[in-house]
Amino acid sequence: MSWLYLTLAGVFEMMGVIMINSLHKNKNWQSFVFMLAGFGASFAFLALAMETLPMGTAYAIWTGIGTVGGAIAGMLLFGESRDWKRIVFITMVLGAAIGLKVVS
Incomplete structure (x- = not known):
């Protein structure tokens, strides 16, 4: 259940970041x-996940989901650059998060 909580924490982190961008524009x-709700839910789910997952693993994966999700959302929703070099580094962050899951 902790991994589900951690995934939800990352998704709500993405929502909060998207809402920061929306707040600057609108x-x-x-x-x-929605920004406050996203970050609040993110921290709540992160706290639940950290009841059983190691802090370093939980935090790294949480930030990885937020980083990758925010970068992809920026590309899809806000027209940010889709340069192949960005894609390579996003893939590296995603690979590191998956690696942490595998060894945890």
């Missing part, structure tokens, strides 16, 4: 509320 209260 400056509305809905974006602010």
Whole structure:
């Protein structure tokens, strides 16, 4: 169940980051509320996951999901660069997170 909590924490982290971008563009209260909800849920699920997972593993995977998800969301939703070099490094971060899961 901890891995599910950790995955949800990463997804809500992505939501919070997307809402930061939305808040900068729209400056509305809905974006602010969703940003707070995303980060709040992210921290809550991270705390649940860390009840059984080692802190270093949980934190690394949580930030990896947020990093990769945020970069992909930026490409898909906000027209950020899709340069092959970015894709290579995003893949490396994803590979490191998978590696941590395998050895944990």
